[in-house]
Amino acid sequence: LPERIDDAKLPHIKFVNINIERKKKKMENVFSRTLLDKIEDRLKKKEGTIILQNRRGFSTQIYCEDCSEVETCDNCSVPMVYHINKNIIQCHYCGLVKDVPGACTNCGSLAIKYFGTGTERVEDELAYYFSSANITRVDSDSISRKAVLGKILIEFGKGDIDILVGTQMVSKGLDFSRVTLVGVIAAETTLWLPDFRADERTFQLLTQVSGRAGRSQVPGEVIIQTQNEKHFALQMVLKNDYYGFYNKELADRQKMGYPPFTRIALIETKDQSEKKARGAIYDFYNELKKFKKWLNISSPAYAVIARLKGNYRFHILIKSSKDDDPGGAVLRKAILDSFVEFNRKSRYKDVKLFYDIDPQSIM
Ligand SMILES: [Zn+2]
Ligand SMILES: [Zn+2]
Numbered sequence: 001l002p003e004r005i006d007d008a009k010l011p012h013i014k015f016v017n018i019n020i021e022r023k024k025k026k027m028e029n030v031f032s033r034t035l036l037d038k039i040e041d042r043l044k045k046k047e048g049t050i051i052l053q054n055r056r057g058f059s060t061q062i063y064c065e066d067c068s069e070v071e072t073c074d075n076c077s078v079p080m081v082y083h084i085n086k087n088i089i090q091c092h093y094c095g096l097v098k099d100v101p102g103a104c105t106n107c108g109s110l111a112i113k114y115f116g117t118g119t120e121r122v123e124d125e126l127a128y129y130f131s132s133a134n135i136t137r138v139d140s141d142s143i144s145r146k147a148v149l150g151k152i153l154i155e156f157g158k159g160d161i162d163i164l165v166g167t168q169m170v171s172k173g174l175d176f177s178r179v180t181l182v183g184v185i186a187a188e189t190t191l192w193l194p195d196f197r198a199d200e201r202t203f204q205l206l207t208q209v210s211g212r213a214g215r216s217q218v219p220g221e222v223i224i225q226t227q228n229e230k231h232f233a234l235q236m237v238l239k240n241d242y243y244g245f246y247n248k249e250l251a252d253r254q255k256m257g258y259p260p261f262t263r264i265a266l267i268e269t270k271d272q273s274e275k276k277a278r279g280a281i282y283d284f285y286n287e288l289k290k291f292k293k294w295l296n297i298s299s300p301a302y303a304v305i306a307r308l309k310g311n312y313r314f315h316i317l318i319k320s321s322k323d324d325d326p327g328g329a330v331l332r333k334a335i336l337d338s339f340v341e342f343n344r345k346s347r348y349k350d351v352k353l354f355y356d357i358d359p360q361s362i363m
Helices: 018-023 033-045 119-129 146-158 198-210 232-238 242-256 274-291 329-345
Strands: 012-017 048-052 059-064 081-083 088-090 097-099 112-117 135-138 163-166 179-184 221-226 262-271 301-308 311-321 352-357
Touching: 012 018, 012 033, 012 232, 033 048, 033 119, 033 179, 033 221, 048 198, 119 135, 119 163, 135 146, 179 198, 198 221, 198 232, 198 242, 221 232, 232 242, 262 274, 262 329, 274 311, 274 329, 311 329, 329 352
Parallel strands: 012 221, 048 163, 048 179, 135 163, 179 221
Antiparallel strands: 059 081, 059 112, 081 088, 088 097, 262 311, 262 352, 301 311
């Protein structure tokens, strides 16, 4: 196992299955009794606690029980997020802000429910259970400038702040020996994203935040709340097994034809008119498919986020084998030749068309 630079002991990691705990009536809202007890213990000992929930806002979905609609952004096909402090709902993709709806905007029903836990709700519940503790939230809503974060970290290091709660901002660069407990509200926030890097992101985030516990001679403790404790990425976090994770991840990537064994390219069309965005992607596809002998080309489809900032979006994913096309020359030629033909022939050539080789996100 890799040793830690500061020679500190590896943290003791434990999963708490929230489904089982709920059946045993050992859940208090978003917290397991186990995690609450550990936090209380640290408060008594004047040791620091970090709580991770990798979602901003209070509730991440507003749902109508009568018509089953989720309140979505006017410009994007994503749910609006409720922010309790500003008392607004906001789109995290385009920034649109609206008043909190008093009733369902689709059917007018008053039976609207708030689902999904964000950092504001975690902070709110912590303040309820530990009313005398000094709790500070760290996310891009509360931290506008780097200087503010620096000041908070100094206070936390000195012991003026008992509990830091936040998004992945709390997983990095917080090496304080007084932190002996890390709690993760839900391991799943990055796990089911429709992106082939979801497992890797989950493994990295949980490993990173776990490493914040016990950077001293006192071994730290990590409590990860989850509904998927058997998931491979989580098991590797538990064992702190970096090599085990990457061995299997690489085997899976090879089998599925994903990087680093292939080069991938994402083609995107976007337009305010759905018809034009779709027409453009199909016209481009008709040129691109002439290269099907050499490349693995997906059929055109809606992007995962089908509408963003008022534009409809369509995607094609291309995989190019590094054995057959080591330098990526075939891939680039296919895209550029198709683009030239598209521009010459398509009646949708005024539609915005992008390509991204080795994209960081395919959503
Ligand atoms: Zn939006
Ligand atoms: Zn409704």
